[in-house]
Amino acid sequence: MSTPAESSSSSATSIGQAAKSAFERSQLIPTTERITALEAICTQLEAARESIFEANKLDLQAAQVEVNAGRMSESVKKRLDLTSTDKWSSMIQGVRDVAALPDPAGNVTYASQLHDDLELYRVSCPIGVLLVIFEARPEVVVNIAALAIKSGNAAILKGGKESHHTTALLAQAIATGLSQTQIPAEFIQTIQTRAEVSSLLQLDQYIDLVIPRGSNSLVKNIQNNTRIPVMGHADGICHVYLDESADAVKAVRVVVDSKTSYPSACNSAETLLIHESLLSTIWPKVATALLERDVKLQCDEPSITALQNHIPSDPRFPSHVSPSNPESYGTEFLTLTLSIATVPSLHSAIRFVNLHSSHHTDTIVTESPSSASLFCRGVDSAGTFINASTRFADGFRYGFGTEVGISTGRIHARGPVGLEGLVTYKYMLRSRAEDGHIADEFGAGEGQKRFTHTKIEAADVPFL
Amino acid sequence: MSTPAESSSSSATSIGQAAKSAFERSQLIPTTERITALEAICTQLEAARESIFEANKLDLQAAQVEVNAGRMSESVKKRLDLTSTDKWSSMIQGVRDVAALPDPAGNVTYASQLHDDLELYRVSCPIGVLLVIFEARPEVVVNIAALAIKSGNAAILKGGKESHHTTALLAQAIATGLSQTQIPAEFIQTIQTRAEVSSLLQLDQYIDLVIPRGSNSLVKNIQNNTRIPVMGHADGICHVYLDESADAVKAVRVVVDSKTSYPSACNSAETLLIHESLLSTIWPKVATALLERDVKLQCDEPSITALQNHIPSDPRFPSHVSPSNPESYGTEFLTLTLSIATVPSLHSAIRFVNLHSSHHTDTIVTESPSSASLFCRGVDSAGTFINASTRFADGFRYGFGTEVGISTGRIHARGPVGLEGLVTYKYMLRSRAEDGHIADEFGAGEGQKRFTHTKIEAADVPFL
Numbered sequence: 001m002s003t004p005a006e007s008s009s010s011s012a013t014s015i016g017q018a019a020k021s022a023f024e025r026s027q028l029i030p031t032t033e034r035i036t037a038l039e040a041i042c043t044q045l046e047a048a049r050e051s052i053f054e055a056n057k058l059d060l061q062a063a064q065v066e067v068n069a070g071r072m073s074e075s076v077k078k079r080l081d082l083t084s085t086d087k088w089s090s091m092i093q094g095v096r097d098v099a100a101l102p103d104p105a106g107n108v109t110y111a112s113q114l115h116d117d118l119e120l121y122r123v124s125c126p127i128g129v130l131l132v133i134f135e136a137r138p139e140v141v142v143n144i145a146a147l148a149i150k151s152g153n154a155a156i157l158k159g160g161k162e163s164h165h166t167t168a169l170l171a172q173a174i175a176t177g178l179s180q181t182q183i184p185a186e187f188i189q190t191i192q193t194r195a196e197v198s199s200l201l202q203l204d205q206y207i208d209l210v211i212p213r214g215s216n217s218l219v220k221n222i223q224n225n226t227r228i229p230v231m232g233h234a235d236g237i238c239h240v241y242l243d244e245s246a247d248a249v250k251a252v253r254v255v256v257d258s259k260t261s262y263p264s265a266c267n268s269a270e271t272l273l274i275h276e277s278l279l280s281t282i283w284p285k286v287a288t289a290l291l292e293r294d295v296k297l298q299c300d301e302p303s304i305t306a307l308q309n310h311i312p313s314d315p316r317f318p319s320h321v322s323p324s325n326p327e328s329y330g331t332e333f334l335t336l337t338l339s340i341a342t343v344p345s346l347h348s349a350i351r352f353v354n355l356h357s358s359h360h361t362d363t364i365v366t367e368s369p370s371s372a373s374l375f376c377r378g379v380d381s382a383g384t385f386i387n388a389s390t391r392f393a394d395g396f397r398y399g400f401g402t403e404v405g406i407s408t409g410r411i412h413a414r415g416p417v418g419l420e421g422l423v424t425y426k427y428m429l430r431s432r433a434e435d436g437h438i439a440d441e442f443g444a445g446e447g448q449k450r451f452t453h454t455k456i457e458a459a460d461v462p463f464l
Numbered sequence: 465m466s467t468p469a470e471s472s473s474s475s476a477t478s479i480g481q482a483a484k485s486a487f488e489r490s491q492l493i494p495t496t497e498r499i500t501a502l503e504a505i506c507t508q509l510e511a512a513r514e515s516i517f518e519a520n521k522l523d524l525q526a527a528q529v530e531v532n533a534g535r536m537s538e539s540v541k542k543r544l545d546l547t548s549t550d551k552w553s554s555m556i557q558g559v560r561d562v563a564a565l566p567d568p569a570g571n572v573t574y575a576s577q578l579h580d581d582l583e584l585y586r587v588s589c590p591i592g593v594l595l596v597i598f599e600a601r602p603e604v605v606v607n608i609a610a611l612a613i614k615s616g617n618a619a620i621l622k623g624g625k626e627s628h629h630t631t632a633l634l635a636q637a638i639a640t641g642l643s644q645t646q647i648p649a650e651f652i653q654t655i656q657t658r659a660e661v662s663s664l665l666q667l668d669q670y671i672d673l674v675i676p677r678g679s680n681s682l683v684k685n686i687q688n689n690t691r692i693p694v695m696g697h698a699d700g701i702c703h704v705y706l707d708e709s710a711d712a713v714k715a716v717r718v719v720v721d722s723k724t725s726y727p728s729a730c731n732s733a734e735t736l737l738i739h740e741s742l743l744s745t746i747w748p749k750v751a752t753a754l755l756e757r758d759v760k761l762q763c764d765e766p767s768i769t770a771l772q773n774h775i776p777s778d779p780r781f782p783s784h785v786s787p788s789n790p791e792s793y794g795t796e797f798l799t800l801t802l803s804i805a806t807v808p809s810l811h812s813a814i815r816f817v818n819l820h821s822s823h824h825t826d827t828i829v830t831e832s833p834s835s836a837s838l839f840c841r842g843v844d845s846a847g848t849f850i851n852a853s854t855r856f857a858d859g860f861r862y863g864f865g866t867e868v869g870i871s872t873g874r875i876h877a878r879g880p881v882g883l884e885g886l887v888t889y890k891y892m893l894r895s896r897a898e899d900g901h902i903a904d905e906f907g908a909g910e911g912q913k914r915f916t917h918t919k920i921e922a923a924d925v926p927f928l
Contacts (some may be wrong), residue, residue, distance in 0.1 A: 434713075439853045461840075463836055
């Protein structure tokens with residue numbers, strides 16, 4: 001008899017093999033089938049709406065028991081709800097929007113004639129098999145399936161167990177939609193158990209990219225337990241730096257928006273850096289605006305002293321202002337709490353950011369072009385902003401049409417990732433010479449062929 | 465007292481920290497300093513030539529002892545020799561060539577006006593800190609230092625212990641060259657021990673990319689022992705497939721060149737796939753040409769039977785033709801040995817390649833445009849070729865000017881990698897509005913701002 005661990009490992013192997021095989025077979029199918037599949041999935045989802053809503057009610061009832069027992073927060077329960085507001089219609093519209101985006105695969109990004117009748121094309125293509133792990137929100141299964149199908153990647157999806165009634169029916173609608181096309185049924189698979197995830201994370205022969213979407217601990221746990229590349233971010237520790245030359249109005253607006261417009265988002269600011277020359281001028285104004293928005297301030301010694309001198313009678317002072325400690329910096333509060341540090345120079349600010357930032361997005365408020373330039377070059381983050389809120393770091397706001405996630409890694413994709421993040425490329429080389437092309441004929445010697453390396457203008461590969 | 469392991473771990477931490485700090489500081493220095501540094505390094509190398517050659521003699525003498533004792537091959541010893549042929553002048557010219565290449569950093573690859581006076585630029589930039597591990601050839605320290613400096617990446621280099629006298633002096637010339645510029649001295653560091661490598665492979669907070677250049681076992685060992693992204697390839701198991709419609713002349717030329725022009729290269733063919741319809745026509749011709757080049761053939765049953773029927777009297781038959789076994793496929797021979805398999809169809813060939821290939825480069829010999837198209841789409845390798853030798857898979861032949869390595873991974877860079885493989889990108893967002901830009905003002909509601917997402921034509925960032 002096999003142990004549960006052995007059984008999930010053998011099941012994971014079958015799932016991985018099936019996904020890889022489905023991916024490989026799908027590459028021989030016309031890409032128009034991908035659009036057909038997305039349309040069919042929308043139709044199936046619409047047809048199954050009532051039963052999906054019933055399943056969602058079951059998940060919500062189970063969640064209510066957890067909330068009552070104090071084991072789940074109201075906000076997590078709310079994320080499970082697919083029936084409220086316009087979530088359902090947004091989800092369906094999202095699939096249609098993805099279908100309408102330009103194809104990220106099949107685009108030539110480099111083409112060169114190496115020699116007469118010898119043409120090289122670098123062409124974008126799907127990566128292979130994605131393993132996507134997410135929590136709570138059941139609609140993510142549909143979002144991710146749409147992105148995977150559009151980009152030509154097979155996917156294995158694991159949702160949270162809290163939404164399993166809902167995701168089971170969503171997955172069934174996706175499978176039924178796919179079955180109406182030539183795309184193999186195993187192109188999109190869903191799995192249920194953590195044991196299967198653990199086993200799949202070891203199968204780098206089948207899985208090409210892992211995309212965790214969820215809490216810091218989920219992402220860190222995955223990053224620490226696989227050799228497969230992981231795309232995503234654990235922390236979002238963003239900084240706003242008020243430069244010596246900062247404008248007061250911009251400073252107040254950018255800091256307040258970066259901190260308060262959506263505190264639990266990864267692109268919200270967690271730390272404010274202040275050039276010491278601003279302690280008695282702009283800083284009290286910024287602090288007042290933050291306190292008016294109920295923000296709690298963890299201040300270093302110079303910044304707290306400045307507030308004691310300049311806004312000592314603010315009624316929120318006792319409850320909202322406290323001294324910072326070393327842990328205040330580099331913490332992702334995700335709430336209305338902001339840590340403050342004073343710096344003597346721009347260079348010191350850059351060093352501070354590089355030391356404490358999660359390399360997500362950091363912004364400078366400045367009127368000085370040279371400070372802006374140094375900050376953008378010196379801060380080693382996916383986003384470096386000038387007089388703009390960190391909250392703009394987002395795939396939709398950047399104009400990508402959709403967002404796969406936000407990556408704080410430097411390899412492959414960085415920052416907000418659109419469909420482009422789900423493709424790689426391959427090189428295709430075609431000889432049209434009468435006797436083909438062989439490498440041995442090329443060289444620097446007399447009578448040998450020379451490479452010409454002439455650029456070819458091409459948007460796609462002519463022989464595909 | 466600290467143990468050796470603790471000591472190399474603390475030394476590795478210092479090296480990693482110093483590299484990261486040097487990288488961060490270097491980003492504030494004008495990029496023209498990188499060219500100045502490369503020129504200064506050439507000057508220093510030329511000045512130190514005699515002493516470097518003396519050091520090289522010491523390494524060669526030590527190597528001779530190893531060769532005499534049977535612990536080192538002649539070919540490894542030969543790779544250590546920096547004084548023979550034009551190796552020295554090629555090395556120096558290589559640095560000048562790299563200096564003359566276009567800057568891979570600072571290029572805008574996406575630019576969009578998100579709203580009036582709010583401009584987004586995606587700009588290529590160095591990755592950070594590279595850890596490069598290589599064997600034998602001492603000149604690699606100079607090649608890699610040049611690539612790192614040109615692309616703006618700090619690097620930690622570990623050469624083989626067999627060349628340590630030579631690499632020590634090469635590293636000293638590099639350091640002296642760098643010291644004549646504003647680039648920090650720790651921008652290029654060299655390390656000596658495997659213990660330091662092991663410790664550095666754990667330091668993903670300082671090291672951003674590992675590039676192993678050497679044997680299969682070196683690469684596999686590194687891939688298995690780090691969470692840091694690794695760029696490179698372990699195996700090079702390339703296939704040639706002779707399609708039903710293959711032309712005999714092309715078949716012979718492409719197979720012979722792919723196998724014999726440089727058997728120990730990673731882009732040489734290891735397996736030949738033959739459509740069953742060619743067994744009595746083209747296959748005997750190809751086999752004869754291979755036997756004439758002293759190639760040993762490991763054949764499946766149909767292909768060996770065909771040879772028994774068609775070229776039974778070839779004198780090399782007894783010594784050079786043998787039955788294959790399952791291990792014959794998926795083996796990187798690196799010698800004049802080729803495994804042969806017969807397939808009933810193109811689809812079957814594609815499945816065979818995807819199962820056994822190392823996803824490096826595979827080629828089809830065909831006169832059929834539809835077979836060519838299916839092969840190129842269906843084979844999941846970095847290079848898919850038509851009527852051309854696998855040996856063309858090479859950065860110089862592709863026209864990249866230089867080659868960092870060849871990647872069989874799908875993430876970040878794939879196939880032969882030029883300087884582009886040493887850069888990532890970041891997003892820079894600048895508001896020029898009077899009061900800056902905040903996200904809270906944007907939305908679908910009345911009076912809210914809308915994103916415009918208008919393309920900006922820009923080759924570089926105007927405010928850097």
